[in-house]
Structure formats: structure tokens, C-alpha cells
Amino acid sequence: MIRWKAAMGALAIIFSLSLPPFTYASADASTRGSGLDRAGFNAIVEWNRESLSRIVRWHRQFVNSIVYAKWDEGYNIYISKPDGTDEKQLTNRYGEYAVEPRIHPMGMKVMYRIERDLYIVNILTGEEKLIPYQSDEVENNASWTKDGKILYDNGTDIFLMEEDGSNRVNLTDRYEGRATHATLSPDGSKLAFENWGHVYVMDMNTKEVKQIYTGGRDPEFSPIGNRLVVTLDSYYEGAVITMDADGQNVQKISVGNLINLSDPTWSPDGKRIAFNAPYNVYTINSDGTNLQKITNQTSYVGNWSRAMIR
Incomplete structure (x- = not known):
């Protein structure tokens, strides 16, 4: 259990480090600061979610x-x-x-x-x-x-x-x-x-x-x-x-x-x-x-x- 939690924590760090800086704020704040609409913000989040999913799949396979x-x-x-x-x-x-x-x-x-x-x-x-x-x-x-x-x-x-x-x-x-x-x-x-x-x-x-x-x-x-x-x-x-x-x-x-x-x-x-x-x-x-x-x-x-x- 401890190893699993450590692995998920590390994956979360990889995930968070791959996000652009403005995505650490709320969607509304990010939209105001970057000029992106909510759809654009959600697309970025989804891209990072898929990146994390690929890393997890790789980890399991290789x-x-x-x-x-x-x-x-x-x-x-x-x-x-x-x-x-x-x-x-x-x-x-x-x-x-x-x-x-x-x-x-x-x-x-x-x-x-x-x-x-x-x-x-x-x-x-x-x-x-x-x-x-x-x-x-x-x-x-x-x-x-x-x-x-x-x-x-x-x-x-x-x-x-x-x-x-x-x-x-x-x-x-x-x-x-x-x-x-x-x-x-x-x-x-x-x-x-x-x-x-x-x-x-x-x-x-x-x-x-x-x-x-x-x-x-x-x-x-x-x-x-x-x-x-x-x-x-x-x-x-x-x-x-x-x-x-x-x-x-x-x-x-x-x-x-x-x-x-x-x-x-x-x-x-x-x-x-x-x-x-x-x-x-x-x-x-x-x-x-x-x-x-x-x-x-x-x-x-x-x-x-x-x-x-x-």
C-alpha cells in the first residue's frame, strides 16, 4: 500500500509539472489571465490527463x-x-x-x-x-x-x-x-x-x-x-x-x-x-x-x- 501511494504521488507530481502555470489556478482565474475560454482550459486539462494515462499504461507494460x-x-x-x-x-x-x-x-x-x-x-x-x-x-x-x-x-x-x-x-x-x-x-x-x-x-x-x-x-x-x-x-x-x-x-x-x-x-x-x-x-x-x-x-x-x- 505504501509503495502504491508513493507511486501515485510521484505520478501526480509528473502530472502537475506538465501543466502550464495558469492551470494551477481556478478555471475562471485562468481564463481571465490567459485569454482562454473554458473550453480551451478543459482541453489543456484533458491533454494532461491523457499524458498521465499514457505514463501509467507504459509503467504497467514496461x-x-x-x-x-x-x-x-x-x-x-x-x-x-x-x-x-x-x-x-x-x-x-x-x-x-x-x-x-x-x-x-x-x-x-x-x-x-x-x-x-x-x-x-x-x-x-x-x-x-x-x-x-x-x-x-x-x-x-x-x-x-x-x-x-x-x-x-x-x-x-x-x-x-x-x-x-x-x-x-x-x-x-x-x-x-x-x-x-x-x-x-x-x-x-x-x-x-x-x-x-x-x-x-x-x-x-x-x-x-x-x-x-x-x-x-x-x-x-x-x-x-x-x-x-x-x-x-x-x-x-x-x-x-x-x-x-x-x-x-x-x-x-x-x-x-x-x-x-x-x-x-x-x-x-x-x-x-x-x-x-x-x-x-x-x-x-x-x-x-x-x-x-x-x-x-x-x-x-x-x-x-x-x-x-x-
Whole structure:
């Protein structure tokens, strides 16, 4: 009940923030202040009511969904429920390679990469936009931070920038090694990344870097930041590995005969993990049970959407 009330309260805020200022007053006052008649005022209210209804419908359909890239004369971005049902195609780029999809923390848009460029597509409208250039380098492995900033690597260093490409900062300029596949803890205090199959964590305050695991790749922090998930850096053995944020309490999760795993990602409640194994998307419980294949053609996992309102 408390969660439901919180969700409705948040939706009410979204609804109210989308209203023009004069609609906070009475209809008569609004009419006098804006020159609108009552029919015009009612039309605006009805438009906002429909907008709220669309958000509620979206929340019911796509909350706790997975986004991924799938081959169809090129790679395009799709979203579906965790079991692969109710699939929706988000991009339609014939002959192009739209890859590395990541869903925004609020859930309404998905970021993806084509060659060197990052794009964002609106899940509701299908509208796409290019994130402005920051450099001539490739913007690899981009992901959203909890506050909606973009984290990515150029193959050597980790960068953080605003959604519009502004305020770009190099987070690993003082780290002498190669830093890729970064993940920022939800509270922003720790940065985990990969360096040639080894996992490191940087303290964002002191910039101190420690190696916490050998033989893992593609780290991602859990929704509350207390655990990391990686995949085994091996072409001969497949496993999903979880550990505390400092590398302690390692748990190795067997995935049968699947090998060459990559891109593990947590479900919003931290109870399941999605990952890629050539060439499909799978999910498994964090305790190693209930392995499921959710796609049936060449696909690469993006990430598990967070609830729009939590």
C-alpha cells in the first residue's frame, strides 16, 4: 500500500509539472489571465490527463523489462518483459548496427550506440536524437548513472557527461592502466571498471584504485550498491560471478554449458541477473537457479530496466 501511494504521488507530481502555470489556478482565474475560454482550459486539462494515462499504461507494460539489440538485417533495439514476451521494437535502422542499449533510470528512454555515436530513443514516441559530439573517439559501453548522467569509455579512460554531451570529465586520468566497462555505484562513491580481465574499484573521493578480482569482466553494481556482478573472463568456461563491492564473499554461479558470457546486469530487485551468451540473452536467479533463455535469434543484452518510480 505504501509503495502504491508513493507511486501515485510521484505520478501526480509528473502530472502537475506538465501543466502550464495558469492551470494551477481556478478555471475562471485562468481564463481571465490567459485569454482562454473554458473550453480551451478543459482541453489543456484533458491533454494532461491523457499524458498521465499514457505514463501509467507504459509503467504497467514496461516496468521491470529488458532492453537488448537483436539482429534483423542489421542490429536494432528491442524491449520486452524478462521472459521475452510483449516484445517491442524501438529502432528501425536497416543495415546499421544499433548496439549497447541502456535504459534511463526513469525508464522512458533508451540510449544506444551506432559506430562512434550515441543516440537516445523515446520508448513512448519512438523519437530519436543524437547526443552531440564530445570527441572523435568511440563512446563505448555507455550507461546511465542513477542521476541520469552518462558514463562511457573510449577504450582507455572512463568519462562522465551530461545527457546533452556537456560537462565531460575524465574520471580515470590519474589511473595509468586501461579502464573500460565502468559502473558507478548508486551513491556515486565508487567506480568499478575492467582492465584486461581484472576488476578494479576506484574511490571517487580519494581516487585510490584497488584490484578486487582477477579473471572477471563487465562489472555492474547491484541496485543498492553492495554487490558487483561480473562474468568469467574465459572462452572455455562460463560463469556469472557476484561479490561484495570490495571483492569479498565471491559467489560463482554455474550456467551449464554456456561459455563466453558478457554484459551481466541485475534485475531492479537484485534477485535475477541477465547476461549474454553467444548469441542470445539469458536470465538466472542470483542464487544460481532458474536459468532461462529469453531470445531466440542473434541478440545482445543491454540492461534490465529500473522501475520508473521506486
